[in-house]
Amino acid sequence: xxxxxxxxxxxxxxxxxxxxxxxxxxxxxxxxxxxxxxxxxxxxxxxxxxxxxxxxxxxxxxxxxxxxxxxxxxxxxxxxxxxxxxxxxxxxxxxxxxxxxxxxxxxxxxxxxxxxxxxxxxxxxxxxxxxxxxxxxxxxxxxxxxxxxxxxxxxxxxxxxxxxxxxxxxxxxxxxxxxxxxxxxxxxxxxxxxxxxxxxxxxxxxxxxxxxxxxxxxxxxxxxxxxxxxxxxxxxxxxxxxxxxxxxxxxxxxxxxxxxxxxx
Numbered sequence: 364x365x366x367x368x369x370x371x372x373x374x375x376x377x378x379x380x381x382x383x384x385x386x387x388x389x390x391x392x393x394x395x396x397x398x399x400x401x402x403x404x405x406x407x408x409x410x411x412x413x414x415x416x417x418x419x420x421x422x423x424x425x426x427x428x429x430x431x432x433x434x435x436x437x438x439x440x441x442x443x444x445x446x447x448x449x450x451x452x453x454x455x456x457x458x459x460x461x462x463x464x465x466x467x468x469x470x471x472x473x474x475x476x477x478x479x480x481x482x483x484x485x486x487x488x489x490x491x492x493x494x495x496x497x498x499x500x501x502x503x504x505x506x507x508x509x510x511x512x513x514x515x516x517x518x519x520x521x522x523x524x525x526x527x528x529x530x531x532x533x534x535x536x537x538x539x540x541x542x543x544x545x546x547x548x549x550x551x552x553x554x555x556x557x558x559x560x561x562x563x564x565x566x567x568x569x570x571x572x573x574x575x576x577x578x579x580x581x582x583x584x585x586x587x588x589x590x591x592x593x594x595x596x597x598x599x600x601x602x603x604x605x606x607x608x609x610x611x612x613x614x615x616x617x618x619x620x621x622x623x624x625x626x627x
Contacts, residue, residue, distance in 0.1 A: 366491075372484030439571045442564060447622050448572070451563070452579040454618035455556050458518055460583030461611040462549055464604070465525065467588045472601045476533040486542045493546025501551025510559040513551065514619050520548030522612035529605035553580075563625040587611060 367387070374383040404410055442448050469490075473483035497517075505513035524545040531541055556576060561569050591604040598604075 366488070369481070369484050369488045372481055376480070439568045439575070442568070442572060443575060447563065450618045450622040451556065451559060452576055454514070454518075454615045454622070455553075455576050456579045456583035457611045457615035457618065458514075458521075458552060458556075458583075459580035460587030461521060461525065461608040461615070462553065463584035464587040464591045464608050464611075465528075465545070468591060468595070468601055468604060469528075472528070472605075473538065475601070476531075476538075478533070478535065478538070482535060486538055489539055489542040490546040490549065493543050494550030497547040497550025498554065500547070502554070504551075505555055505558065509624075510555045510562055511619060511622070511624065514555045514559070515616055517548045517552035517555070518612050518616040518619070521545065521552060522609045522616065524548065525605050525609035525612060529602050529609070556580075559625075583611075 367390075371383055371387055374386060378386075470480075470483045470487055473486060474480060478486075501513050501517060504516075524541060527544070528541060531537060557569075557573055560572050560576060564572055587608065591607060594604045594607060595601055
């Protein structure tokens with residue numbers, strides 16, 4: 364993102380939208396699809412490794428009592444009816460809705476503020492670079508502070524960045540500072556939800572449950588850009604759209620805060 368977005372901006376100005384999109388699509392197919400197909404492994408066990416590097420526990424003797432956490436063994440159809448899972452899905456719905464929407468509106472908003480397209484795409488590149496750093500930093504933090512705490516910190520940080528963007532003046536330095544704040548928190552937020560599912564419900568049905576979680580996020584990611592775009596057309600600016608997205612991230616924070624902690 365940090366490299367491709369500015370390059371695509373230059374390609375659009377040089378070759379036009381059609382050639383730039385075709386070139387970008389070719390890169391995606393070559394790098395993501397082909398490389399992923401050749402090198403991706405389905406599970407760590409196929410390479411002689413273990414999940415999170417942890418050796419599997421020694422089986423208990425038959426005489427020893429076994430305590431089973433029910434969440435890890437209940438069927439997904441039962442999990443889907445629990446209030447905890449629904450709160451997590453609602454939080455992801457609001458989080459993805461806000462994150463996807465700002466990626467839709469941030470460059471047009473910057474251009475409307477008076478920046479030229481290359482400066483705007485450069486700020487987008489800063490977001491990409493900082494999101495990579497945020498993924499590493501908040502991943503490190505979540506292993507020590509917990510997924511819920513990390514989600515709370517990142518969703519609050521994203522909400523602050525959205526509310527700040529609504530009143531940000533047309534200043535390149537402040538704009539890039541905003542990109543740093545948003546990029547760090549954005550990079551550390553979405554992936555926490557996948558780990559959170561495993562924390563709550565174990566790995567047995569994690570893929571199925573994450574599919575339902577992704578469905579909720581996809582609905583939010585499709586709905587909020589539509590509402591945000593409608594507000595831009597209605598008001599002639601991005602102020603109320605950014606306020607809406609900030610409120611969406613606050614809702615994500617409240618939903619995850621309401622979910623009880625996973626059993627240890």
